[in-house]
Amino acid sequence: MNRPNDSARDTDVLAALRTATASRHERLDSGLPLSAPHPTLDDYAAHLCMLRDWLAPLDAWLAGFADGPQGDTALPPTARLALIQADLAEPGMPEVRPMRPAPAWPQDAGAAWRWGVAYVIEGSQLGGAVLYARLAAPLAPHPLRYLRGDEGGPGPRWRAFMLALRARVTSPEEIAEACAGACAAFDAILALAPLEDH
Template sequence: MSAVAELRRTTAASHDAVDAAFGAHDLSDAVAYRAFLIAHARALPAAEAAMAGLPFARTLAPRTPLLAADLAELGEAMPAPLPFVIDSDAARWGVLYVVEGSRLGGAMLAKQVSADLPHAYLAAVHPGGQWRTIRAAIDNAAAGQDADWHTQMIDGALATFALYRDSTV
């Protein structure tokens, strides 16, 4: 089984829980959309900082500046990020899986945002073929690694889903 398939399988319940938590926001409503962005702003900067420990991650365009710009257009400052400590490269690959995978859902969510609201953050999709490249990089990093490495990768992904879930409270 590929590492990406392993991540998808072992984190499905956590992914569903985060989708349910954020799915409660009516993104066409300015107040609900602001709350949605603030919650993301409590999680994304910490997650992007954690995954930046991987040289591969530094080749990907960060979305924190886009999120900050959208919030600024709504008259909001970036909130303090939640604490988030990731201490292994294996776990960072799990973080990267969640953060970069969220771009896919963001593209669909951007369609729900009213045209008069800023949506650069949600509209920041991968350039053509980049998600395939990311999945291959995760699989390559995991190839030949032992069970402990895979556990750490999964734990990193689960911790990232928990970070996003916790940002909604």
């Protein structure tokens, strides 16, 4: 006979998150400024501004919590916004547009919901590594700091994040909350992306 926690133990939070966000992920990937056949520095600037407008309010909001992804097992902070600003200030970049108004993020969001948001933020770095490999030569001599990221690449950090996520988000209710948070994070960046139907 199954105990009440058996179904939670058999549910994989990462599989649930991937399923919940799959259509949003696909829509975003096809609408990013850097998804053009031959991206330019103008496209990179648009990409960075979109990420800045998305990440800056999220980082500020997440910093207000001391549990969940921001708790004792949290990954070390990263300099994502500083890398974006450095790339935007690089010679040859177009004039940077001002930040767009940010949506309000819920102050009562539970830890599992915020783990879902963090899943989207951390996962975005994996895509950056792929873009860096594709664009480093065509957009040279721009250093593409944001896409390049840490020297060791995003893999070790992503693996550490996945382990922490799986350890902290386990019940069906927590997994559902994490999926809701991840979908909200995707919806926020989709609202900033230059998609054709916007």
